[in-house]
Amino acid sequence: MSGRRKTAVLTEKTMEALIRLCGVSAVVFVFGIFFFVFREGYDLLPRLDYREFFTSIEWYPTSQNRVRYGILALLAGTFSVTVLAMLLAVPFGLGAAIYVSEFCPPKRRETLKVIIELLAAIPSVVWGFIGLTVMNPLIIYLFRVPIGLNVLNGGIILALMSVPIIVSIAEDALKAVPDTYREAALALGATRWQTVYRVLLPAARNGLLAAVLLGVGRAIGETMAVLMATGHAVHIPTSVFDSVRTLTATVAAEMGEAPVHSDHYKVLFVIGILLFTLTFLVNLIADLTVRGIRNK
Amino acid sequence: MVTAQKKIEISRLTVRFGSKTALKEVSLDVAPNEILAVIGPAQSGKTTLLKVLNRTLETSGDAVMEGTVRIDGEDIMRSRNVYDLRRKVGMVAPLPVGLPMSIYENVAFAPRQAGIEPRRELDAIVERCLRQAALWDEVKDRLDSLGSKLSGGQQQRLTIARALSHQPEILCLDEFSIAIDPVTTHRIEDVLQELRREMTILLVTNLVQQARRIADRTAFLLNGELVEVGPTGRIFSDHPEQQKTYDYVHGIFG
Numbered sequence: 372m373s374g375r376r377k378t379a380v381l382t383e384k385t386m387e388a389l390i391r392l393c394g395v396s397a398v399v400f401v402f403g404i405f406f407f408v409f410r411e412g413y414d415l416l417p418r419l420d421y422r423e424f425f426t427s428i429e430w431y432p433t434s435q436n437r438v439r440y441g442i443l444a445l446l447a448g449t450f451s452v453t454v455l456a457m458l459l460a461v462p463f464g465l466g467a468a469i470y471v472s473e474f475c476p477p478k479r480r481e482t483l484k485v486i487i488e489l490l491a492a493i494p495s496v497v498w499g500f501i502g503l504t505v506m507n508p509l510i511i512y513l514f515r516v517p518i519g520l521n522v523l524n525g526g527i528i529l530a531l532m533s534v535p536i537i538v539s540i541a542e543d544a545l546k547a548v549p550d551t552y553r554e555a556a557l558a559l560g561a562t563r564w565q566t567v568y569r570v571l572l573p574a575a576r577n578g579l580l581a582a583v584l585l586g587v588g589r590a591i592g593e594t595m596a597v598l599m600a601t602g603h604a605v606h607i608p609t610s611v612f613d614s615v616r617t618l619t620a621t622v623a624a625e626m627g628e629a630p631v632h633s634d635h636y637k638v639l640f641v642i643g644i645l646l647f648t649l650t651f652l653v654n655l656i657a658d659l660t661v662r663g664i665r666n667k
Numbered sequence: 668m669v670t671a672q673k674k675i676e677i678s679r680l681t682v683r684f685g686s687k688t689a690l691k692e693v694s695l696d697v698a699p700n701e702i703l704a705v706i707g708p709a710q711s712g713k714t715t716l717l718k719v720l721n722r723t724l725e726t727s728g729d730a731v732m733e734g735t736v737r738i739d740g741e742d743i744m745r746s747r748n749v750y751d752l753r754r755k756v757g758m759v760a761p762l763p764v765g766l767p768m769s770i771y772e773n774v775a776f777a778p779r780q781a782g783i784e785p786r787r788e789l790d791a792i793v794e795r796c797l798r799q800a801a802l803w804d805e806v807k808d809r810l811d812s813l814g815s816k817l818s819g820g821q822q823q824r825l826t827i828a829r830a831l832s833h834q835p836e837i838l839c840l841d842e843f844s845i846a847i848d849p850v851t852t853h854r855i856e857d858v859l860q861e862l863r864r865e866m867t868i869l870l871v872t873n874l875v876q877q878a879r880r881i882a883d884r885t886a887f888l889l890n891g892e893l894v895e896v897g898p899t900g901r902i903f904s905d906h907p908e909q910q911k912t913y914d915y916v917h918g919i920f921g
Contacts, residue, residue, distance in 0.1 A: 551764045555826070557723050558758035559777040560750045560833055569776065574767040 405647060412640030419641065430605045432625065432635040440638045442645075447607045448522075448615030452597055453590045455526030455611060456533060460590075461583055463530070464537030468582070471538065472545040473567055484542075491535035495595040502528045502600025516612045520602035523611040528600045529593055533586035540585060544578020545571055577661050584657040588650055594619040618642050673740075674699040674837065674867045675720070680734035682715050682724065682891075689715040691891045692734070697837075702859065702868045704878030704899065706915070707888035713871040714761075716888070717839045720869070721756040722749050738837070754781060757830030757866075761842040763822035765814035766829075770797075770806050773814040773825055777833040792832055800828035801858050820847035824855065831862075838862060839869045844877065856881050875916050879903050887912050 419440070423429075427441025471483050502524050510519030548571050556566040572579065594617075602614025603624070622639050629636040675697040682690040690712040697703050705713050718724040719736055722743060736743050738755065746752045754777060766773050774793045783789060793810070797803040802824040806817070814825055823846055830838060840859075844852040859868055859881060872878055878885045879899060886896035887909075895902065895909045907913050914920050 549764075551760055551762065552766060553726070554723055555758075555760060555764045555766060555829075556776075557726060558721055558753055558756075558760075559780065559829065560754040561776070561780050562750060565780055569768075570766055 405644075408640055408643045408647060412637045412644055415634060415637035415641055419638070424641075428605070428607055430621070432629070432638060438634065442618065442642065444605045444607050445616055445618045445621050445642075448601065448605075449591060449617040449619070451522050451608050451611075451615060452525040452529060452601060452617060453587065455522055456529035456590045457583075457587060459526060459530035460533040460537055460586055464534045464582070464586065465541055465579065467534065467538045468541035468545060468579075469567055469571075472542045473563065473571065484539075487535050487538050490531070491539065493532075495532065495593060496599075498528050498532055498596040499599030502596060506600065510612075514612060518602060518612075518614060520600060521612050521614045522601065522608050525597045525601035525615070525617075526611070528596050529590045532593060532596060533589050536589055537582045537586040540582035541575075541579050544575040544582060547578065548574045580657060580661060584653060587653055591650060591653070592619060592646070594623045598623055618646055622646075672698055674701070674738065675869075676735075676737040676740075677716075677719075678735050678737075680716075680719065680736060681732070682712070682719065683731045684727075685729050689730075689891050690719075693888075693891075693893045695886060695893060695896060697867055697869065699867055700863055700865075701884065702863055702870060702882045704882030704885045705869065705871045705888060706873075706875050706878050706885060708915070709873075710890070711888040712891040713888055714841055717758065717841055717869065717871060720837070720839060721753045721758055722746075723753070723758075750780075754833040755836050757833065757835030757838040759823075759826050759830050759838070759840040759843050761845050763819060763826045763846055765817060765822045765825060768814060769811045770814045770817070770825060771810040774828050774832045776829065781833060793828075796828040796831045797825075799831050799858065799862065800824040801854050802828055820851040823847050824851070827855065827858070835866060837867045837869065839871070841871045842873055843870075844872070844874060852877070875903075887915060889915070 423439065423441055425446075426443055427439060428444040428447075429439040429441040430444060431437075431439045467487070471480055471487075475483065503520070506524045506527060507519035510516065510521070510524055514523075552570055552574055553566055556570045557563075561569065597617050598620035601617065601620065603616050603620060604614035605616050606613060608615050622642055625635070626639055629639060673696045675695075677693060677695045680690055680693045680695075681688065693712075693716070705716065707713055715724065719732065720738070720743070724730050724732065732744075738752070743752055766776065768776070771793055774796050775789045778789060778792050783792070794803060794807075797806065802821060805821060806825075814822065817825060823843055827840075827843070838859075843855065847855075856877070859870070862868065870878070870882060882899045884897060885899045885902040887894045887902065889911060895907055895912045897908065901907055902912060903916055905913070907916075
């Protein structure tokens with residue numbers, strides 16, 4: 372074996388090892404995060420009253436008489452804000468992606484993409500600030516309600532934060548559909564909208580689903596903006612004008628006050644485990660759906 | 668020639684993409700029920716010519732077109748309904764494109780767009796087209812499986828069936844044999860011989876022998892210019908009008 376050949380083999384081996392390390396590290400980090408969150412909360416797990424935990428709306432982690440950890444209202448808060456955000460963000464996001472990818476003149480496309488990417492770069496605390504100072508008075512004024520920090524405010528803010536993610540991933544998915552599909556559909560006498568609806572959307576559905584689910588993930592996991600925009604009231608909402616508190620906002624707001632290794636501190640980590648499980652389930656469902664579609 | 672005998676009249680057609688000229692002053696007539704082969708090396712403008720015919724060229728933003736193209740005497744650039752025009756022209760792409768739907772839906776796509784809804788009518792169209800494309804026997808039991816799961820040759824015949832589904836008067840094939848084996852190629856060539864009774868066929872091909880086998884007339888394009896068009900016998904004889912034609916079909920260059 373010549374020297375040059377040896378070097379090539381060595382380089383190949385090194386690169387392979389490095390790339391494998393990168394791949395493995397992702398797995399290591401995910402398990403690492405789960406491990407540390409779990410470690411902080413685990414010894415509360417056997418002692419927790421799960422019935423109360425999941426069905427009670429009473430969240431009194433610092434009560435002098437009887438401490439109560441009921442997260443039903445927090446779950447309802449997270450759920451309501453996320454659902455509203457998705458109801459707003461998915462149609463707008465997918466619509467914008469279809470426009471940018473299929474209907475927009477090339478010059479305007481570039482401008483729009485830059486602006487949409489700029490939207491994704493706004494820090495969440497700034498969104499929260501907008502929720503507090505712009506949306507709040509606006510909602511009070513428009514709907515004549517006493518307080519504008521509520522599900523509607525949080526939902527709109529979260530929708531605004533999710534739209535750029537949905538747009539850019541959905542647009543990539545549509546762009547990845549080969550042009551030959553478009554040409555074939557047009558050659559068969561389809562209009563542009565028929566082409567989008569009958570050919571491009573089915574062809575890009577895996578990517579579009581990924582876009583929507585990343586948007587959902589963002590909405591469930593977002594903390595700072597919803598903390599500032601939803602009013603922070605432990606309460607099951609009956610309308611979009613009710614203030615709520617989400618799981619994430621609770622963890623963020625109370626983590627600093629809870630004495631380390633107290634039950635209060637641990638229950639916040641249990642909420643962390645729950646959030647982790649929720650996002651895992653969302654991803655799992657997405658994965659199974661995509662597989663189901665593929666095998667059909 | 669009398670006007671009625673021309674299915675397609677192309678006169679002084681020039682197409683530019685930005686600063687690049689794809690077709691230069693091409694004038695060409697095609698008679699009804701004729702098989703016209705278009706041969707020429709890569710980048711000679713063959714595909715562009717087909718894209719002009721069904722006006723899909725205009726979807727690629729920077730294309731500029733001059734000259735006129737008439738189908739049945741009507742200027743296609745002024746045709747009121749571009750979708751009707753596209754249905755009149757069946758197009759088969761070089762690499763088969765099974766649209767992301769079932770075999771049945773692939774063929775029923777165009778009729779549905781045109782507003783044909785009754786299931787029985789669609790069933791009849793699907794069967795007729797798949798039979799014409801010599802695919803029916805192979806797929807009749809699995810019409811609901813995905814079109815993109817077929818083999819390359821089957822997909823190519825599926826695209827031919829699809830192109831026939833809107834009952835085109837002109838069938839354009841763009842190097843249909845790239846992805847398929849010689850046996851299937853011959854089968855499709857036989858199919859084309861059958862189809863010519865009903866329609867005019869434009870066959871763009873890299874295989875000069877294919878042109879020789881089935882075309883009535885052959886046009887030779889080179890760098891966007893029409894070098895020569897004439898009866899296939901003459902083009903492939905020892906004495907075509909142009910020396911370049913002789914060189915190309917005899918493999919001396921290209």
